[in-house]
Amino acid sequence: MKSILIISFSDLARDPRVHRQILALRDSYSVTTLGLSPSSIPGVAHINADRPNGKTRRLFGAFLSILRLDQLFYWSHPSVKSALAATRNCDFDVILANDLDALPVTFAIAGKKTRIVFDAHEYAPREFEDRWIWRLLHQRRISAQCKEFIPQVNAMTTVCESIADLYASEYGVRVHTITNATAYQDLGPREVVADKIRMIHHGVAAPSRHPEEMIRLMDLLDERFSLDFMLIAHAPAYLETLKTLAAHNPRIRFLDPVPMLEISPSINDYDIGLFLLPPVSVNYSYALPNKFFEFLQARLAIAIGPSSEMKRLVDKHELGVVSDDFSAESMARSLSGLSADMLMRYKNNSHKAAPQLCAERNADLLRELIGNT
Numbered sequence: 512m513k514s515i516l517i518i519s520f521s522d523l524a525r526d527p528r529v530h531r532q533i534l535a536l537r538d539s540y541s542v543t544t545l546g547l548s549p550s551s552i553p554g555v556a557h558i559n560a561d562r563p564n565g566k567t568r569r570l571f572g573a574f575l576s577i578l579r580l581d582q583l584f585y586w587s588h589p590s591v592k593s594a595l596a597a598t599r600n601c602d603f604d605v606i607l608a609n610d611l612d613a614l615p616v617t618f619a620i621a622g623k624k625t626r627i628v629f630d631a632h633e634y635a636p637r638e639f640e641d642r643w644i645w646r647l648l649h650q651r652r653i654s655a656q657c658k659e660f661i662p663q664v665n666a667m668t669t670v671c672e673s674i675a676d677l678y679a680s681e682y683g684v685r686v687h688t689i690t691n692a693t694a695y696q697d698l699g700p701r702e703v704v705a706d707k708i709r710m711i712h713h714g715v716a717a718p719s720r721h722p723e724e725m726i727r728l729m730d731l732l733d734e735r736f737s738l739d740f741m742l743i744a745h746a747p748a749y750l751e752t753l754k755t756l757a758a759h760n761p762r763i764r765f766l767d768p769v770p771m772l773e774i775s776p777s778i779n780d781y782d783i784g785l786f787l788l789p790p791v792s793v794n795y796s797y798a799l800p801n802k803f804f805e806f807l808q809a810r811l812a813i814a815i816g817p818s819s820e821m822k823r824l825v826d827k828h829e830l831g832v833v834s835d836d837f838s839a840e841s842m843a844r845s846l847s848g849l850s851a852d853m854l855m856r857y858k859n860n861s862h863k864a865a866p867q868l869c870a871e872r873n874a875d876l877l878r879e880l881i882g883n884t
Contacts, residue, residue: 512539512540512541513540513541513604514540514542514543514603514604514605515536515540515541515542515543515603515604515605515607515881516543516544516545516598516601516603516605516606516607517532517536517542517543517544517545517609518544518545518546518594518607518608518609518613518617518620519544519546519610519613520560520591520594520612520613521546521547521609522546522547522548523544523546523549523551523557524549525548525771526546527691527693527771527801528630528632528670528691528801529544529546529550529609530550530771531693531694531874532607532609532630533555534552534870534874535873535874535877536881537552537554537555539878539882540604540881541556542554542555542556543555543556543558543601543603544556544557544558545557545558545559545560545597547559547562558594558597559597560589560590560591561590561592562589563588563589563590568588568589571587572588572648576647576652579651581651581652581655584652585615585652588612590612591612591615591616594616594620595616595619595620598620601620602622602625603620603621603625604624604625604626605625605626605627605628605881606621606625606626606627606628607628607629607881608627608628608630610630610632611631611635611653611656611657611660614656614660614661614664615660617629618660626665626666626881626884627665627666628664628665628667628668628881628884629660629661629664629666629667630668630689631661631667631668631669631674631678631686632669633669633670633674633794634669634674634677634678634793634794634797635656635657636650636657636681637650637792637794639792640792640793641791642719657682658682661678661682661684664684665884666687666880666881667685668687668880669686669688670688670690670691671690671797671799672688673797673819673820674686674793674797675687675688687876687880689873689876690799690868690873691799691801692804692869692872692873693774693775693801693804694772694869694870694871695865695866695869695871696775696776696809696865698808698809698810699810699862700810700811700855700858700859700861700862701779701780701782701810702855703782703851703858705735705851706734707735708736708737708783708849708854709737709780709781709782709783710738710781710782710783710785711738711739711741711778711781711783711784711806711811712738712739712740712741712802713740713741713742713774713778713802713805714741714742714743714786714802715742715743715745716744716745716746716749716750716753717745717749718749719791719792721787721789722742723753724787724789724839725738725785725787725839726738726753726756726757726760727839728787728839728842728843729757729760729762730760730839732843732847734762737762737763737764738762738763738764738785739763739764739765739766740757740763740765740766741765741766741767741769741778742765742768753765774805774809775805776809778811779809779810779811781811782811782812782858783813783831783846783854784802784803784805784807784809784811784812784813784831785814785815785842786800786802786806786815786816786821787815787816787839787842788815788816788837789816789837790818796818796819797818797819797820798818799818799820799821799824803815804868804869807830807861807864808865808869809861810862810865811831811861812830812831812849812858813825813830813832813857814831814832814842814846815831815833815834816833816836816841816842817833817835821833824864828861828863828868829857829860830857830860830861831857833845
């Protein structure tokens with residue numbers, strides 16, 4: 512059995528995309544993972560990468576970036592240094608590198624016959640382009656790494672067609688699309704209660720996503736509608752700010768997040784999965800996130816702004832509503848005209864699409880791609 516190393520400088524048990532890669536490949540390859548924590552998937556060997564001291568590393572990294580010491584910035588990173596040291600005597604047939612920060616060290620680890628597959632996830636050269644500090648400190652280095660390493664990989668994947676086209680246009684490489692579809696769930700759509708339309712939004716509480724607009728939306732909707740947030744607080748103070756902002760509206764609640772693999776079953780009782788994501792960056796413009804597919808597998812109607820990749824699937828499968836713009840007012844107009852019958856039709860369409868838009872289909876694509884690399 513061929514060996515494969517899956518690298519991601521993340522907490523693997525909480526990284527849904529990498530988790531799905533491991534599940535897809537563990538029966539076909541001898542899988543070893545390298546990351547900040549193990550995946551907890553049985554039968555998978557793991558190499559731990561050192562976790563950097565956040566504040567210290569940020570200050571040191573900023574100093575190196577200002578001086579344009581890009582090589583030192585990258586190779587001095589604790590995760591990169593520990594990954595290189597821990598794999599010094601290892602040999603793998605294939606390395607699957609997740610995100611650009613894993614790609615240079617992948618080439619250092621790889622042997623002469625190692626095949627390298629790069630999962631870019633999103634568009635790295637403009638990943639946080641809405642943040643001036645990122646543009647100042649990191650964009651130059653990341654763009655240079657893309658230009659140097661991407662043309663050398665044996666195969667490449669990303670999360671959607673639009674981002675695949677960006678990479679292909681910029682670097683002249685063929686890029687395959689592996690979406691963030693979650694595992695198929697054996698669920699059915701729950702009946703809609705006409706005077707109690709329950710909406711859910713889950714994910715990370717991030718200022719750049721402007722969840723305040725979804726809070727404001729609830730002041731524009733009638734009493735039929737309620738909204739529950741299930742948010743991961745990377746910045747607890749910001750989550751508290753959101754709760755304070757919503758405190759005046761009894762139809763808004765904040766729930767504790769559930770484990771990654773339990774999301775779709777836990778939200779099956781809702782009617783609508785809601786996501787308004789303003790296009791402040793190219794990756795937000797082309798977002799096709801995990802939550803979209805978790806809404807689908809939960810058999811919900813989907814309500815989104817006009818994000819092109821999500822809109823394409825909503826329109827194709829008639830899954831729900833797409834507002835004209837990303838404002839609360841526009842979404843309120845889209846939602847206010849919904850009847851129970853219309854919502855039930857959208858939920859049934861999610862049920863029909865669930866076997867097609869699931870992780871199992873992507874697992875077949877990933878195995879075929881790596882097998883042919």
